[in-house]
Amino acid sequence: MEEEGRVLEVKDGYALVGIEKKGACGDCITCGMCGGERKGAQIFHAPCGEGVARGDLVRIQFDGRILLRGALYMVGIPFAGILAAIAAAGLVENRALKTILFITVSVSAFIYGTEKGSREGRKLSGTIVECKKQGDKNGSQRKS
Numbered sequence: 001m002e003e004e005g006r007v008l009e010v011k012d013g014y015a016l017v018g019i020e021k022k023g024a025c026g027d028c029i030t031c032g033m034c035g036g037e038r039k040g041a042q043i044f045h046a047p048c049g050e051g052v053a054r055g056d057l058v059r060i061q062f063d064g065r066i067l068l069r070g071a072l073y074m075v076g077i078p079f080a081g082i083l084a085a086i087a088a089a090g091l092v093e094n095r096a097l098k099t100i101l102f103i104t105v106s107v108s109a110f111i112y113g114t115e116k117g118s119r120e121g122r123k124l125s126g127t128i129v130e131c132k133k134q135g136d137k138n139g140s141q142r143k144s
Contacts, residue, residue: 001064002129005044007056015048015128017060046126055134060126067124074117081109 005019085105089098
């Protein structure tokens with residue numbers, strides 16, 4: 001997966017890259033996983049070579065497996081928790097106890113899944129594959 005972004009800061013061989021959120025981004029539960037800590041932009045750290053400077057436009061490549069795994073945790077674990085809660089509640093006769101058991105298991109699975117997915121998403125970092133210098137009028141690009 002590749003995205004374009006702008007270098008916000010360069011420090012110790014790493015660039016802080018801001019990528020503007022696209023259309024539906026921010027509407028799903030996985031938003032926090034993608035580095036969406038600042039409103040309107042996703043922020044990523046990426047190792048960079050010399051010559052990358054603040055304001056440069058870069059193309060950054062991500063490992064899609066991490067994003068997929070994080071989304072699976074955030075959606076799959078809560079879904080499995082609901083199924084487990086239904087099964088566990090089916091074993092109990094008392095209606096009040098059924099309700100408490102269902103809510104407890106469902107909410108616990110939701111919290112665990114979103115936390116695990118968010119932790120996985122924080123591992124998401126990119127690699128700068130192309131850099132266009134700020135103020136480069138002729139559109140030339142170079143590999144970083």
